[in-house]
Each structure stands twice: as C-alpha cells, then as structure tokens.
Amino acid sequence: xxxxxxxxxxxxxxxxxxxLVEHVCPKTVAQIVGDVLFRGTLIGAGMAAAGVxxxxxxxxxxxxxxxxxFVLSWVAAERARG
Numbered sequence: 001x002x003x004x005x006x007x008x009x010x011x012x013x014x015x016x017x018x019x020l021v022e023h024v025c026p027k028t029v030a031q032i033v034g035d036v037l038f039r040g041t042l043i044g045a046g047m048a049a050a051g052v053x054x055x056x057x058x059x060x061x062x063x064x065x066x067x068x069x070f071v072l073s074w075v076a077a078e079r080a081r082g
Contacts, residue, residue, distance in 0.1 A: 012039065015069065017075040032068065040064035 013035035020026045050057030052059065 013071055014075055017071045018079070019069075020072065021076050021079055036061070036064045036068050039067060 013032070016028060016035055016064040019025075020032055023037055037080055039064070040060045043063045044056055
C-alpha cells in the first residue's frame with residue numbers, strides 16, 4: 001500500500017514543518033507563511049475554477065491553514081514517536 005511507504009518529505013512543506021517543530025526562528029516562520037500563501041493560491045485557483053465566488057479568499061486561506069495544521073501535527077507526532 002502507498003500509505004505504508006510514506007517517508008520523510010512525502011507531505012507538502014514537511015521539511016519546513018520539521019524545522020518549526022525542532023526550533024522556532026523567523027526564517028522558518030516566514031517559510032511556513034510562504035507555504036500557506038502558496039497553497040492558498042492553489043486552493044483558491046481550484047475553487048475559482050469550480051465556480052466558487054463567495055468567500056473565495058477566506059475559504060482558500062482556511063483550507064491552506066487546515067492542511068498546514070495537519071502537516072505540523074503529523075511531523076510532531078512522527079518526531080515524538082521516534
């Protein structure tokens with residue numbers, strides 16, 4: 001199964017999330033913000049292509065933040081597991 005073969009780096013922005021879990025520095029925070037904005041742009045483009053016009057920017061940013069929260073949680077759990 002593909003899920004069983006996930007390795008470090010398989011999730012989007014996992015490298016930056018790992019750096020943030022290890023230690024917080026302004027460069028890492030800026031990279032996370034960049035990841036969120038880039039992903040939000042992609043999500044927003046998909047929403048616009050699907051015909052969503054209402055709350056487009058908010059929906060795209062919320063979706064991107066949810067993905068980033070998942071990635072940060074995943075990385076923190078993986079690091080804690082060893």
